[in-house]
Amino acid sequence: MTDILSTADDLPPPPPPPATSVGTGIANLPNQRHKIVAKNGANFTIMVCGESGAGKTTFVNTLFTSTIKDPKILNKRHLKTPSKTVQIQITKAELEEKMFKVKLTIIDTPGFGDYVNNRHSWIPIVDFIDDQHENYMRQEQQPSRKGAIDMRVHACLYFIKPTGHTLTPLDIEVMQRLGSRVNLIPVIAKADSLTPTTLEKFKQNIREVIAAQNIQVYSCPIDSDDEGTTKRNRTMMDALPFAVIGSTQDVMTADGRKVKGREYSWGVAEVENDAHCDFKRLRSLLVRTHMLDLITTTEDNHYENYRQTQMETRKFGDPRTQPSENAKFKEEEESLRKRFTDQVKTEENRFRSWEKQLLSERDRLHRELEVQSERIKELQSEMESYYYHQRDKSSIRK
Numbered sequence: 001m002t003d004i005l006s007t008a009d010d011l012p013p014p015p016p017p018p019a020t021s022v023g024t025g026i027a028n029l030p031n032q033r034h035k036i037v038a039k040n041g042a043n044f045t046i047m048v049c050g051e052s053g054a055g056k057t058t059f060v061n062t063l064f065t066s067t068i069k070d071p072k073i074l075n076k077r078h079l080k081t082p083s084k085t086v087q088i089q090i091t092k093a094e095l096e097e098k099m100f101k102v103k104l105t106i107i108d109t110p111g112f113g114d115y116v117n118n119r120h121s122w123i124p125i126v127d128f129i130d131d132q133h134e135n136y137m138r139q140e141q142q143p144s145r146k147g148a149i150d151m152r153v154h155a156c157l158y159f160i161k162p163t164g165h166t167l168t169p170l171d172i173e174v175m176q177r178l179g180s181r182v183n184l185i186p187v188i189a190k191a192d193s194l195t196p197t198t199l200e201k202f203k204q205n206i207r208e209v210i211a212a213q214n215i216q217v218y219s220c221p222i223d224s225d226d227e228g229t230t231k232r233n234r235t236m237m238d239a240l241p242f243a244v245i246g247s248t249q250d251v252m253t254a255d256g257r258k259v260k261g262r263e264y265s266w267g268v269a270e271v272e273n274d275a276h277c278d279f280k281r282l283r284s285l286l287v288r289t290h291m292l293d294l295i296t297t298t299e300d301n302h303y304e305n306y307r308q309t310q311m312e313t314r315k316f317g318d319p320r321t322q323p324s325e326n327a328k329f330k331e332e333e334e335s336l337r338k339r340f341t342d343q344v345k346t347e348e349n350r351f352r353s354w355e356k357q358l359l360s361e362r363d364r365l366h367r368e369l370e371v372q373s374e375r376i377k378e379l380q381s382e383m384e385s386y387y388y389h390q391r392d393k394s395s396i397r398k
Contacts, residue, residue, distance in 0.1 A: 041101035043150055044291060047182070048106065049125060049174070050159025051113035054189040058246035059157075060106055062260065062271060063283055067248075068093050068106055086111040086124040107153060113170060122174040129153050129181045133306040152303060154294045155218070155286060156182045159189040160241065164198045166205040172213050179216030181302055183294050185285070186210070186217060191243035191277045192262055192269035199243055206241050218297070220290045236285055242278040245271050 048056040057069045069091050089108040094101060107128070112121050132151045139148040156178055160171060167175070178184050186206065191199060210217060219237060224230045251263045253270070261270040270276050286294070 038100050041103060042291070042295070043103045043105070044295065045105040045107065045151060045153050045155075046286070047109070047125075047129075047153045047156040048159065049109045049112060049156060049178070050187075050189065051161060052110065054159040054161060055246045056108060056157075056159055056189075058248065059159075059187075059189075059244060061248050062246045062279070063286070064093075064095060064104070066093075066095075068104070069108070086121050088124060088128050105151065118170050121170070122177050125174070126177050126181065129156075129178070130306065133303055134310075136303065137307050137310065152298055153182045154291075154298045156184050157187050158184060159187050160206065162188055162190050162193045162199075162202070164194055164202050166202075167209045172209065172215070175210075175215045175217075176213060181306070183218040183297055183302070184216065185282070186241035187282065188241050188243040190245070192245045192264075194243075203241060203243065218294070220285060220293055232284075232289075236281050236289075239278045239281050242282040242285075244279045244282060245269050245277040246279075247271055 046060075048060060050056055060068050087110050089110060091106040091108065093104045093106070095104055096102075109125055112118075112125065132153060136148065136150055136152055139145060158171075158175060158178065160167065175184060175186070188194075188199070188202065188206075194202060209215075217240065219240075220233055222230060222233045222237065224233065245262065247260050247262050249260070249262070250258050251261050251268050252258055253261075253268050259268070259270045260272060261268050261276075271279050274280055284290075
């Protein structure tokens with residue numbers, strides 16, 4: 001169990017005041033709901049997706065101010081033989097703050113984007129998300145639904161390498177696949193490696209690609225009864241994609257403050273400084289202000305879309321089809337089919353050429369045979385003529 005102590009700004013809003021004895025008492029329902037939620041706690045699942053070295057582990061530990069995932073030992077990274085496929089690693093932790101517990105699940109995807117050919121590296125990730133929807137749907141169909149295990153992914157943080165240019169074809173394909181299945185939140189990793197001008201241009205390029213490719217990304221509700229909340233939500237969404245800096249180390253600033261950040265020769269890049277990165281905005285979105293909306297959106301939108309699609313395309317109790325497995329071998333299948341077709345065409349052309357040669361040779365032999373036959377007839381005629389001529393001469397002598 002991991003205990004998390006947050007600052008006053010990160011604390012959840014206090015429960016509503018108890019209702020007075022005036023009226024029927026229905027205004028006390030929020031208090032009852034708060035007690036039930038506080039007692040049961042919540043389940044929250046986050047998936048971090050991106051290439052190795054993007055700082056996913058450091059970000060997770062920085063986000064929850066605790067060692068949720070053990071950092072990798074860099075000097076031993078070459079000793080282990082890399083896997084040939086993308087893996088799925090699950091890390092679970094229980095967070096507690098002011099007697100409220102959250103069962104946290106972190107899904108990591110080591111191996112993604114680390115190979116020369118990453119064409120189908122998104123398949124294990126998409127399959128995992130679909131499998132969680134499938135498992136939950138099957139548990140709902142059981143007579144007893146007590147103790148159901150819910151591993152549905154509520155938010156997927158897709159880490160983009162800070163190239164300063166735009167999204168790669170792999171980024172576009174993976175984000176298109178994920179956006180229709182999960183609350184996708186694009187994150188620019190290691191924002192301290194870019195200048196403010198380059199970072200802003202990089203963000204704008206990513207927004208343009210997301211709009212042009214129709215990539216679905218998570219957008220929290222903007223409008224609210226409170227003007228301050230509306231302004232905060234709009235500011236939060238304007239920062240998309242979030243540029244973050246991850247660090248679990250305490251460093252001293254020039255003015256003597258002790259902060260989480262990274263120290264350079266030119267100064268300190270602070271994790272929780274809005275002028276340096278969007279870490280606080282992203283943490284507020286994930287934890288403080290919109291965790292419930294992420295959970296609700298997963299339940300009402302993504303899971304319902306999956307459930308409706310499956311109920312329309314298959315009978316009750318039938319296993320789920322594996323379209324991604326077909327996609328995984330589609331390219332190889334097409335290549336084999338094309339090669340087979342080419343070989344068949346080559347053999348057909350060769351047989352036709354042989355047939356043409358045989359027919360040509362047959363016609364030539366027929367012509368020669370006819371010539372020889374004519375020659376034989378001529379010889380026979382000459383022999384007969386010669387025979388009659390000799391016979392006539394013998395008769396005259398006699």
